[in-house]
Amino acid sequence: MPLEKILIGSEEWCSFPTLEIPKIKARVDSGAKTSALHAINIAPFVKDGENWVRFDINPIQKNVKTVLHCEAPLVGKRVVKSSSGYREQRYVITTEIELDKQRWPIEVTLTNRDSMGFRMLLGREAMNGRMLVDPSSxxxxxxxxxxxxRELYRNAVKAKSGLRIGLLASNPELYSNKRIMEAGEMRGHEMHFLNIKECYMKLDAHNPEIHYRGGRILNDFDAIIPRIRPSITFYGCALTRQFEALKVFCLNSAKAITQSRDKLFSLQLLLNNEIDIPTTGFANSPLDTDDLIKMVGGSPLIVKLLEGTQGKGVVLAETKKAAESVINAFKSLNANILVQEFIKEADGKDLRLFVIDGKVVAAIQREALPGEFRANIHLGGTASVIKPTQEEKKIAIRAAKAMELKVAGVDIIRSSKGPLLLEVNSSPGLEGIEGATNKDVAGEMIRAIEKNFKLN
Known part of the structure; x- marks a missing residue:
């Protein structure tokens, strides 16, 4: 009995069940021999001894947010001549197409169809003996x-592999980065380490892009976790802003990271939010040194380079003469410095409260090693579990909010005046706090992303 042919128009919606593409709009073209499917990030690989190809697809025209990650057996490569006469070598796959509740296998070439009006071209080989075309409909x-x-693709993306999350950092071997990758994979997400120095960007009003070394376009991420080391703050934040321009959710925004790295501005933000800090002075001219020292209570005092990080560029001046010498030496180098009161009663200890999405998820007390000091700065030492007071928790949460950080390491020092905030870190390390508290802080970071996508 002959197969009843399907009557179709010049444009139709079809599905690819084996690729888990629920719906895609196709241009019906009986003049084209082979069908073509939009694909990016195409990469061949071997699976069970056979050649396969994986690729990503934005199935909806002009929508780069919806991305499906597909795999299919590879038939081979073929040179295809486009309607404009351009010849291109393409990967060819065989997959099942579904139209009008009927399924059958077809060959499809993979190519970037961003410049075309349709993500799918249905050629005559796929239609032979099965369809009649009414070009007027x-x-x-x-x-x-x-x-x-939207519902079809929401379910398809979720069913595929959870979220596609990029960790934007510098060192994949760092404990914190390895833990975040592990925590994301444990929760069913597709994790990718993105080395900041291997990313570069295209600034364009209509088609902004981020490329990775080798030419891969990074337009298919649901979320980015920026962990930017201080020495590359400028470039790391530029990349984070570019991801934000692509409407990718960033766990910490470029704006929040930038202002947290500016020591003077961050202290001003904290004070504007009525958060107490050690008394701090800032001046441009060496002529003001004497009054600057008096301003913070005299010696001993702390001198901090504005551009210094993680305890570097921090000096304890124990006498007025030493303070004058250090301040004037920095000023002679045109270096910007802060002068800060010395909190003697802290006795070389401070607190690190880890804030994620408006909650304190873990806290430790850090103590300087013998012979070191930890007055208003951050050095190596021992870490122990501590239960912060309600006031200290509130300060940490308010500080993270003032900086607009979803993830923050908030450093607090206990003084005779009460708890004082030292610094807010936008890329806090996980090793010390997870080791001391035995809490899954990395997992909490992933849950904060899931909350944004309402997956948990």
């Missing part, structure tokens, strides 16, 4: 509503 087999299409 469109969507004879029905058309999904926008709401239905």
């Amino acid at each position: 469109q969507y004879l087999l029905g058309e999904p509503t926008i709401e239905n299409l």
